[in-house]
Amino acid sequence: MWEVIRQNRVKSVWLIVIMTLVLAALGGSIGYYLQPAYPADGLFWGILAAMGVWIVMLLISLAGSEKILLATAGAREVSKKDAPQLYNIVEEMKIAAGLPAVPKVYIIDSSVPNAFAVGLKPERAAVAVTTGLMAKLNRDELQGVIGHEIGHITNRDTLFMTLAGVTVGAIVILADLFMRGLWFSSITGSRRRSRDSGGGQAAIVILIVSIVMAILAPLLAQLLYFATSRRREYLADASSAQFTRYPEGLASALEKISAGQSKNFSKSRTLAPMYIVNPMAASGRAAGLFSTHPPTEDRIRILRGMAKGSSLAAYEQAFRAEHNAGLIGSGDLKSSQEKGIRQPTAPAEHNHQQSLRQAKDILHKTAGYAIISCACGLNLKIPPDFGQNKVRCPRCGTTHEIPVEFLAATSAGLEQLGKK
Amino acid sequence: MAYLIVLGVIVLLVIWIIGMYNGLVRLRNQVKNAWSQIDVQLKRRHDLIPNLVETAKGYMKHERETLEEITKARNLAVQAGSVAEQGKAEGQLNSALSRFLMVVENYPDLKANQNFLALQEELTSTENKVGFARQFYNDQVQQFNTRIESFPTNMMANMFGFKQADFFEIETPAEREVPKVKF
Numbered sequence: 001m002w003e004v005i006r007q008n009r010v011k012s013v014w015l016i017v018i019m020t021l022v023l024a025a026l027g028g029s030i031g032y033y034l035q036p037a038y039p040a041d042g043l044f045w046g047i048l049a050a051m052g053v054w055i056v057m058l059l060i061s062l063a064g065s066e067k068i069l070l071a072t073a074g075a076r077e078v079s080k081k082d083a084p085q086l087y088n089i090v091e092e093m094k095i096a097a098g099l100p101a102v103p104k105v106y107i108i109d110s111s112v113p114n115a116f117a118v119g120l121k122p123e124r125a126a127v128a129v130t131t132g133l134m135a136k137l138n139r140d141e142l143q144g145v146i147g148h149e150i151g152h153i154t155n156r157d158t159l160f161m162t163l164a165g166v167t168v169g170a171i172v173i174l175a176d177l178f179m180r181g182l183w184f185s186s187i188t189g190s191r192r193r194s195r196d197s198g199g200g201q202a203a204i205v206i207l208i209v210s211i212v213m214a215i216l217a218p219l220l221a222q223l224l225y226f227a228t229s230r231r232r233e234y235l236a237d238a239s240s241a242q243f244t245r246y247p248e249g250l251a252s253a254l255e256k257i258s259a260g261q262s263k264n265f266s267k268s269r270t271l272a273p274m275y276i277v278n279p280m281a282a283s284g285r286a287a288g289l290f291s292t293h294p295p296t297e298d299r300i301r302i303l304r305g306m307a308k309g310s311s312l313a314a315y316e317q318a319f320r321a322e323h324n325a326g327l328i329g330s331g332d333l334k335s336s337q338e339k340g341i342r343q344p345t346a347p348a349e350h351n352h353q354q355s356l357r358q359a360k361d362i363l364h365k366t367a368g369y370a371i372i373s374c375a376c377g378l379n380l381k382i383p384p385d386f387g388q389n390k391v392r393c394p395r396c397g398t399t400h401e402i403p404v405e406f407l408a409a410t411s412a413g414l415e416q417l418g419k420k
Numbered sequence: 421m422a423y424l425i426v427l428g429v430i431v432l433l434v435i436w437i438i439g440m441y442n443g444l445v446r447l448r449n450q451v452k453n454a455w456s457q458i459d460v461q462l463k464r465r466h467d468l469i470p471n472l473v474e475t476a477k478g479y480m481k482h483e484r485e486t487l488e489e490i491t492k493a494r495n496l497a498v499q500a501g502s503v504a505e506q507g508k509a510e511g512q513l514n515s516a517l518s519r520f521l522m523v524v525e526n527y528p529d530l531k532a533n534q535n536f537l538a539l540q541e542e543l544t545s546t547e548n549k550v551g552f553a554r555q556f557y558n559d560q561v562q563q564f565n566t567r568i569e570s571f572p573t574n575m576m577a578n579m580f581g582f583k584q585a586d587f588f589e590i591e592t593p594a595e596r597e598v599p600k601v602k603f
Contacts, residue, residue: 084538088545095457096552139544243552337562339555345544373534 001155001312003329004235008156012163016058019167023050023174029210030178054170061166066118066126069162069274073116075106075128082365083107086134089143090127093150096243103127103153109363111356113137113260116274117149117158125153131363135356136256140344144240144250145257148276151239157232161274164229175214230294234327237299238315245310245342251303258296298322312336372400440576447564451585454557455503458588461549462497462510468546469494469513472539476520479530486523490516503586510550511590517543554588561585 024047031046032039060068080087087105094102099122106128108114113133119125127149129142137145152158241247257277278293305318312328313336319327361371361379368384376396392399473487480487493516497509530536565584568577576582 085541085545088541088548092545092548092552095461095549095556098454098556143548245555337559342551345548 001235001239001328001332002335003332004155007329008160012156012160015160015163015167019171020051020054023054023167023170026050026171026174026178026213029213030174030181033207033210034181050174053174054167057166057170058163061162062120065120065162065166066124069118069165070106070126070128073108073128074110075108076363076366078105078107078362078366083134083362085139086129086142086362089139089146090150092143093146093243096147097150097154097239099125099150099154101125103150107131107134107359107362107366111135113257114275114277115145115149116276117152118162118274119153119158120162121159122153125158127153131356131359132260133257134359134362135352136260137253140244140246140249141253141256143244144246144253145276147240147243148236148250150243151236152232155232155235155239157229157236158274161229161232165274178210178214231327233293233299234302234319237303238312238319238328241303241306241310241315242312242336245339246344247303247306247310247315247341248344251300254296254300254303306341309338310341311338313338370402372402374398374400437576440573441580444567444573444577444580444582447560447567448582448585451557451560451564454553454560455588458550458553458557461546461553462506465513465543465546465550466494466498468539468542469517472536472543475533475536475539476524476530479527479533480523483523486516486520490520492516503588507589514590554590558587561587 027046027048027050028043029046031042031044031049034042034046078086083105086107090105091102101123103117103119104126106126108128108130110130111132113130113136115127115129115133117125117127127146129145133145134142152161237250240250244250254277261277277296302315302318302322305321306314308314308317313333316326316328316333319325357379361381364371364381370382370384370386372380372382372391374380374393374396375398376393378393378395380391380393380400382391382402386402389402390399391402469490473491476483476487490513493509493513497506497513500506500509524530567573568582568584
């Protein structure tokens with residue numbers, strides 16, 4: 001998808017340029033208003049302050065936005081040893097997409113199924129899935145979802161989305177500060193301003209302009225952010241079908257994910273557009289101006305409409321059948337080759353309870369728990385601070401020894417504490 | 421003045437030829453890289469198979485033939501040289517594996533064995549990785565070969581001895597698909 005990649009790079013540069021101007025205007029007008037006696041000074045300091053906020057946020061996002069976003073979502077990194085299947089699937093999609101490195105794999109402890117990807121560069125990307133996703137989906141469906149996320153990485157959506165997220169954040173912070181300042185100064189500073197009534201009318205005009213700017217700027221910024229992110233979802237779906245050669249996997253995954261959404265999932269507005277299905281939207285039906293994702297039913301219909309194959313051209317055809325409009329650029333279509341649809345590998349039956357337990361075990365492992373399988377079928381989860389080297393199975397009474405590597409970790413931890 | 425124009429044209433021509441040559445080298449390296457990815461996965465698969473046979477042995481006392489067949493096919497695949505040869509050997513290994521996985525269905529004890537389940541996941545994934553790496557490799561080969569055939573890069577390719585790369589096909593059409601692994 002070299003066309004999409006180029007577009008995303010160009011858009012990212014434009015976003016930074018335009019947002020710099022908008023922020024400068026916003027900062028300038030705020031400064032101008034707050035310093036009516038010295039308008040030139042106010043303008044100057046306002047712009048300077050806005051640029052300061054912007055540059056700091058930009059630098060932070062370039063240095064470690066991945067870590068921040070993952071931490072906001074409460075994601076924990078897992079290794080191949082902890083979650084062999086999930087890790088294998090990520091590796092498979094890495095190969096299919098021709099990424100330079102295997103993205104880091106994270107797990108979020110939530111029963112609501114969802115997933116997202118972050119990373120300014122493909123070399124430094126990460127994929128996060130919830131335990132609910134791992135529990136509800138079979139192997140092919142999980143592969144479809146991971147393919148979609150890797151699609152976001154290869155198409156450089158994660159680059160644009162991270163930058164857009166940071167800009168929206170900066171504008172919201174600034175506008176918020178201004179509105180608070182306004183409210184605050186209306187209490188404390190009213191006497192000072194009423195005294196110098198020289199530029200009374202001009203001051204009011206400027207006040208109105210800056211209030212309008214402060215209200216409009218965040219709205220405009222969000223609109224821009226949302227409108228561009230819907231097309232990306234379709235494109236990432238197309239990439240997933242191309243990588244997995246099995247569009248049905250993602251289609252049935254989307255069905256399960258949208259059925260499993262609930263309101264008490266993460267409420268973070270910055271993260272919402274990054275998930276595979278928007279957790280903020282109550283139902284997958286409406287596609288208003290402010291929705292970040294296209295309706296899920298629509299995405300599923302397109303994927304199921306890919307009768308002829310799994311290539312970008314097949315997706316384009318199915319998309320046209322639904323929308324009477326094109327999606328993918330002609331250059332990308334020309335370079336895509338049809339490779340057909342592969343056979344499903346996953347079984348028909350899927351044990352939800354068992355998969356959920358396995359997903360939870362992965363979380364325990366990452367937290368340093370020892371997991372001992374008892375002969376009676378019970379899995380004992382020993383916390384890292386258990387403090388004894390033997391444990392009795394509560395069901396059948398067999399005594400188990402706790403593996404020495406987990407003990408070593410504990411005693412080393414205790415020694416460390418002792419030294420302090 | 422005319423002298424300068426001629427000089428300019430020659431400089432541009434040289435830059436263009438250098439760019440063309442470098443483009444060919446880049447594509448050839450991409451093909452090599454893509455092949456090494458397949459190679460890694462094939463090796464991984466070859467390493468997994470003795471473990472699988474070892475685990476299955478205890479449970480499948482009456483299936484010595486099936487297990488021996490896998491081991492034989494695996495040893496042939498390890499020794500295979502060229503891309504085409506490798507494709508043929510992998511095809512045989514695939515059919516031996518799918519026969520084995522069919523037989524496994526009759527051994528519920530084996531199917532419940534944790535070690536076997538872990539190996540099976542590894543095997544499934546390695547099969548997928550071979551498939552995806554092959555997809556990616558063939559894409560790169562297609563790009564490289566098209567470039568070598570088209571004008572004017574074909575002259576350049578002839579001059580510097582760039583040869584068309586082989587596609588990696590797993591032989592016998594019935595076994596093109598990776599064997600279905602059931603859990």
